[in-house]
Every structure is written in C-alpha cells, then in structure tokens.
Amino acid sequence: MQSRRVVITGMGQISPLGMDLDSFSAALEAGTSGIRKIESLPADALPSSYAGEALDFTGNIADFGEVDKNQTRSIRKNLKVMCREIQMGVAVAQRALQHSSLALGSYDPERSGVIFGSDYMMTTPEEFDKATAACVDEANEFQFEQWAEKGLPEVTPLWLLKYLPNMPASHVAIFNDMRGPNNSITLREASAGAALGEAMMTIARGHADVIVAGSTGTRVHETRTCHAYLQDPIAQGTDELSGKCLPFDLNRKGMIIGEGAGALVLESLEHAEARGAKILGEIIGQSICTGWNPDRTPDRATSISNAMAVACRDAGIKLSEIQHINAHGLGSQQSDWDEAAGLTRFLGDKTQDIPVVAMKSYFGNLGAGCGVIEVIGSLLAQQKKSLPGTLGYSTPDPQCQLNVSAEPQAITSDGVFVSLNFSPQGQASAIAIRGV
Template sequence: MQSRRVVITGMGQISPLGMDLDSFANALGAGVSGIRKIESLPADALPSPYAGEATEFTGHIGDFGDVSKEQTRSIRKNLKVMCREIQMGVAAAQRALQHSGLAVGDYDPEKSGVIFGSDYMMTLPEEFDKATAACLNEGGEFAFEKWAEKGLPEITPLWLLKYLPNMPASHVAIFNDMRGPNNSITLREASAGAALGEAMMTIARGHADVIISGSTGTRVHETRTVHTFLQDPINEGSDEEAGRCLPFDLNRRGMVIGEGAGALVLESLEHAEARGAKILGEVLGQSISTGWNADRTADRPTAIANALAIVCRDAGIKPGDIQHINSHGLGAQQSDWDEAAGLTKFLGDLANKTPVIAMKSYFGNLGAGSGIVEVIGSLLAQQRKTLPGTLGFATRDPKCDLNVGCEPQEISSDGVFVSLNFSPQGQASAIAIRGV
C-alpha cells in the first residue's frame, strides 16, 4: 500500500506554562519557568518543595475549551470517573480539536480515531479509606481476613475507571464520535513518541484519515510523588536551587517533578487539504528502540542512537538535515550522560553543532505528558522563528559535549526537528517533524 503523507492541523496542551498556546509560547520565549513551590501537596514533608504544577487546570468544564452543549453534558457526567491525568489528557485533546477547526460531523467517524500515551496511573489513598477502616481489628490493625466481607463493599464500584491508562483515548473517542482505530501506550516518558508514531503509521497505511494523538502524565500525586522520590534521581533540598532543572549543566542536581498533557490532531494530507485546514507541520518519521545489556540493565545510549538513526531512515533525512533536537533533557546526572553518549554516537562530528534544547528546564518532568508538550513547543518556536534556549544552562558538563545554549536563536519555520524521549528502562522514542 502506498504510504500517505501525515500532517498536523491542531495542537492543545496543559502544562505548568499555562493552558493556551500563546501563553505557552510566550513563556518559552521570555525564559519563564513554570517550576514553583508545590501547592497541591504538603511541600514541607517532601525532600524538595518544588514542582512544575499545571496550576491553571482545575478540572472545571471551562478547562476543556469551547465544547458544544452535548459534549459539555457528556464531559461533566464523566468527570467523576476521571482522575486528574485523564482529565488533563481529555482537555488537551478537546483543545487540539478546537484549534484544528474540526467538529463532530466534519469527519467520517469510522475513519477517525484516538491514540494516546500515558504513565501507569496510581490510585489516590482516600479511595480506600472507608474500606480499610472497616477491616481494622480491636487493636486498630488491618485484618485482611475481613477484606472480602467488610472492605470491598465500601469501595465505589467504578473506582478503577478513574485510573485505567486506556481511558484518555476511550473518553476522547466517545466525546467526539471517533469509532476508528483506538490505542493506548504506556512506556513512561517514551509513551508520547510511541503514540505519535503509531498514529502517523495508522494514517499513512490508510486505516484512518484523522487521529488525535496525545499523552498525559504526572509526577505530582499523593502516591506517585512518593514513588518518584524513592526511585528517581530527584533534585532535593529546600534552597532555590532545588527548584531548578538544569539539563546537561555541570551543576545540575537532578530532575524536578511536574504534570501535564498534550495532544495533536493528525490528518492525511488529502483530508486536510480537502477541508482547507491550516497545516502546522508534517510528521516525516517515527521510531522506537530498546537497549538492554547482558546483565539485564538498560543500555540507554544504544537505544537513543538507534532510535535517532531509525527515525532519520524512516523520514528519509540525514543527521545534517536536522534543524534542532528537542531532547529528553531530564537534568539528572546519569540520564544526561547517557543521552549525550547516544546523541554523540548518532551525530558524530555534528554533536557540538546541531542545536539541542531541553524544555524540561522550563517545567520539569511531566512523565508521559512531556513528549507531546515538547513537540508543541518546537512547532510554536518554528512559527515564531526563534528557538528558546535551555533555561538556566550556564556551565557545560564536559561529558555532555553538545550544542546546548541558554540564549534564543533564529530558526526557519520549515526546518526538520527531532523530538526524543526515553524511559529509565531503556526504551527510546523519536519523531521527525517538518515545520511549514
């Protein structure tokens, strides 16, 4: 089957830099950080009181944009079975659709679908408060033998629907009558690129004309934050430096937690042109790769280099054709070393010439939500013909010999950029996109 060209016609994002595209682009252009003191959790009880919170997002129906009356009723009815991650993902998707000018009735439902990436979603502890209390013995200890009879009846029957990672794609499809391909991908930070790549291929092979592709994630959560601080390389401390994410900088101290979601409307070129849509970019190539050592540890440099090589092959471009790389840029020591090694292996002599930006320096690690938000950041930068610098970058780490800069630089609106993200487990995804 002849491959079809896939274009981007709509964007929507929920992030620590706001909810509309202009405020997001303005913050990037002005070098404004979205990382601040945590408001939703007891900051004093955590190893660091800083996070990139999407404070503008409240979950109110107004956050979903200008939705129709019928959609308003449907979304409001279902809010009670959506955790915050799902709500952010749905809101980003609705905003992307509105930005594209597409509404229900403008597309064939059978040829339209949704492909979303996410983290695994964790239940809030209060979901089990009553059930746990019902199982305490006379000494105030939890008695598991009481669980079936006393505990389970106290749990809301639909509680699990609030935390299933396939629900963002399900809700978006139902709200917008999209009955075609529907898929959910959970690969931590690599989820966004994997979802966008799958959406691209679904349209390219003719199985859909329209796909909403997005991702949502969080590290700001009663349970997830605890897990993150126990498992991941966090920038800890109570000083102001604990609130700075400094990818590839010699003085970086670790990642900063965040939350957010992004979504893109993808269409076949023919479908977009037929309806007179404004084209924002073209998805040229996609890839995903996993690196694994013989001792069963992640080989992230190999995964990164392979993913970049494959995305170039898929897109029909060479490393020298890349205008800029929107990197994973976690701001943690080993992660940045691994990424720099993978980028250097792929770029060769171009390693310290190809511009590299790390947008997590502006808002922290949004988990699975990072990748699409970062793609949107690159597209907006191309529209304004200015690539923002990596926030706070000052002293290059000698082991990260890359072209990372803190100052904005002029770029063309029609260049090819690559978005890269990877997981601690060695899964890397890359997307090649050409601006217009």
C-alpha cells in the first residue's frame, strides 16, 4: 500500500503559558516565562519553591472550550473520575478538535481514533484518608490485617479509573464517538513523540483518516513532586537562579518541574482537502529509539543520534533542509551533555549551522506533556515567521557545542523542523514536520 501523507489541522494546549494558542504564542514571542513560585503545593516544604504550573486550568467545564450540550453533559458527569492530568488531556483534545473545525458527526467514527501519551499517574494521599483511618487501632497504629475488611470499603469504587494512563484516550474517544484505532503510550518525556509517530503511521498505512494525538503529564503533584525530587536532577534553592530553566547554559542548576498537555488533530491529506480544512503542517518523519550500555545504563547520546537520523531518513530530508531543532533541553547538567553529544554526533559538520531552541526554558519539564506543546510552539513560530530564543541562555557551556538560539530569529513558514524528546532511561523520540 502506498503511504498516505499526514497533515496537521488542529492544535490545543494547556501550559504554564496559558490555555489558548494566542496567549501561548504571545508569551514565546515576548520571552515571557511561565515559571513562578508554586501555588498549588506548600512551597516552603520543598527543596525549591518554583514550578511551571498551568494556573489557568481549573477543571471547570469552561476549560474544555466550546463543546455542545451533549458533550458538556457527558464531560461534566465524568470529571469526578478524572485526575488533573486526564482532565487536561481531554481538554486539549477538545480544543484541538474545535480548532480544526472537525465537528462531531462530520467524520466516519470507524475511521477516526485517538492515540495519547502520558506519564504513569499517581494518586493523592487524600484518596485513602478514610480507608487508612478505619484501620487505625486505639494506640494509633495502622493494622494492615484489617485493610480488606475495614479499609477497602472506604475507597471509592471508581478510584482506579481516575489514574489509569489509558483513560485520556478512552475518554476522548467516547466523548467524540471515535471508534477506530485507540492506543496509550507511557514513555515519560518520550511519550509525545511516540504518540505522534504512531498516529502518523496509523493514518499513513490507511487504517484511519483522522487521529487525535496528544500527551499529558505533570511533575507538580502531591506525590509525584516528592518522587521527582528524589529521582530527578531538580534545581534546588530559593534564589532567583533556582527559578530558571537554563538549557545548555553553563550556569544551569537543574530541571524545573511543571505540568501541561497538548494535542494535535492529524488527518490524511485527502481527508483534510475534501472537507476544506486549513492545513497547519505535515508530519513527514518519525522515530523512537533506545540506547543502552553494556553495564545496563542508558546511552542517551546514542538513542538521540539514532532517533534524529531515523526520523530524517524516514522524512527523506538532508541535514541542510532542517530549519531548526526543538530540543529536549531539560536544563540539568548530565542530560544537556548527553543531548549535546547526541545532536553533535548526528549533525556533524552542520552542528553550528542549524539553530537549536529549548522551549522548556519557558515552562519547565511538563513530563509527557512537553513534546506536543513544543511541536505547537514551533508551528506557531513558523506562522509568525520568528523562532523564539532559548530563554535565559547567555553563557554557553563548553561541553554543549550547539547553535543554541539565544535571541529571536527570522524563519520561513514552510521550513522543516525536528522535535526531540527523551527519557532518563534512554528512550528518544523524534518527529520531523514541514510547515506550510
């Protein structure tokens, strides 16, 4: 079967830079950071008091955009079985569909699907307050042997549905009557690229005409934040520098936690043209690779280099055709060194010719939510014909020999860019997209 072309017709995002595309684009253009003092958690109890919170998102039905009455009723009814990450994922999917003007009933349900990426989702301690209290004896000691009889009955029967990582794709499919291919991918920060790649291939091989592809994630969470501080290289302290994400900069102090979600509506070119849709870009290449050393430690430089090479080979493009690279740019020392090594290996003598932008400098690490939001950032930049600079980049790290974009620079609307993301475990995903 001849491969079909896959185009982007809708975008939706929720991030520390707002919930609508205009505010997101304006923040990038103005160099405005969404990283500020934490409001949803007790900042004084944390090693750092800064985060990229999606403060505009409240979980109110209005946050889901202009949905019709039946969808409003259905979404509102199900909000109680959605944790915040799932709510954000559903909201950006609805916003992307609205942006694409793809109304419910205007597409074939059997040839429409949903593919979503996410982190693993963690419960909050409050979910078990009553159950735990029911198992505490007179000496205030927890008695585990009473859990089955006294504890479990106090846990809400639908508790698990609030935290299953396959639920964003499930809810979006149900709310929009999309009965075709449905998949959920959990590869930490590499999830977004993997979801977009799977969606592209599903349409290209003729198994669907429309796919809503997205990702949602968070590091700002009662339990997840504790895990992040124990596991990830996070910028710690209360000084101003601790509240900045500075990818590839010599003075970077570490990762900044954040939260967000993004979604794209993908269609076959024929389907989009038949309904007169506005085409925003075309996905022309994708890949996901893993790198491991003999001692079973991740070889991120190799996985990054391979992912970039495969995505460009898949797209049929040369290095000279890449307009810019939207880098992972975590802002931690070793992660940036590994990324720079992988990109330098891939780019070779073109390393200083191709601009690299790191959009996490604007909002921090949103977990699985980062990748699609960064793709949207590049597409919006192409529409404005101006690539934003990497916020705060001023002192190059000698071990990161990349052409990091420090100031806004003119670009064309129809150029090719590659978006890269990778996990600490060595999984890297890359997506090549051509603008219009």
